Amino acid sequence: MNLKQKITDDMKAAMRAGNTKQRDTIRLLQAAIKQKEVDERIELDDTAVVAVIERMLKQRKDSIEQYEAAQRHDLATAEKDEINILSVYMPKGFSDEEVDMLVNEAISAATAKGMQDMGKVMAILKPKLAGRADMGKVSALVKAKISV
Template sequence: MSLKQKLQEDMKSAMRNHDAASLSTIRMALAAIKQIEVDERIEVDDTRFVAVISKMVKQRKESVRMFNEGGRNDLAEKEQAEINLLQNYLPEMLDDTAIEAAIKDAIANVGASQPSDMGKVMGILKKTLAGKADMSEVSKKIKQLLA
């Protein structure tokens, strides 16, 4: 079963269980997927699905940060609940040691030795770590290792 089909099945389950919060989040995710399918006239595969859900999680994390800074804990909790639900559809995140090992392998493969080689390293890592690591954190680690 593809991730999209799993999301659709979970929507049916949320409808049966009268779980309004989960249903709202799942419908929002399905709408984002459907928008891509209509705009690009494609069928979204699992790789693209993970990218879309990752983007949604990232947006919500930023919203949580902003709501907490603004003293709106009620809205921050709602966004955090959405994050928790959406993360069920993402692959398990790699730990720091695995990420650092992947970065070192990519640096060795490219022969990178200076910060100007960062683009080559990121090009390799985007393919292998997409959805499995926060790419902004990966970028920071690459900068540290090449500095």
């Protein structure tokens, strides 16, 4: 079963169960997926759906920071609930050791000698790690390893 089908099935289950928070969050997700498909005139595969979910999670994390800074804990709690619902659809993340191993392999594959090869290394890593690791941390790790 692909990810879009699982999301649709979960939407139906949430509607039957009367779980309005889950239903509304999944509707937002489906709308974002549909919008991307319409904008780009393509059918999204699981990887692209994960990218949409990742973007939605990042938006919610940013919102939580803003709400907590403004002492709006009720709104921050709502965003955290949405994060919990959306996180179910994300693939299992890599451990730090696995990320380190993949970075070393990518550096070897790209025969990276310095910062000028950073783009090559990241191009190798991005498809493998998308949605499964924080790409900001991965980028910092790659910089540290190839600038030595």
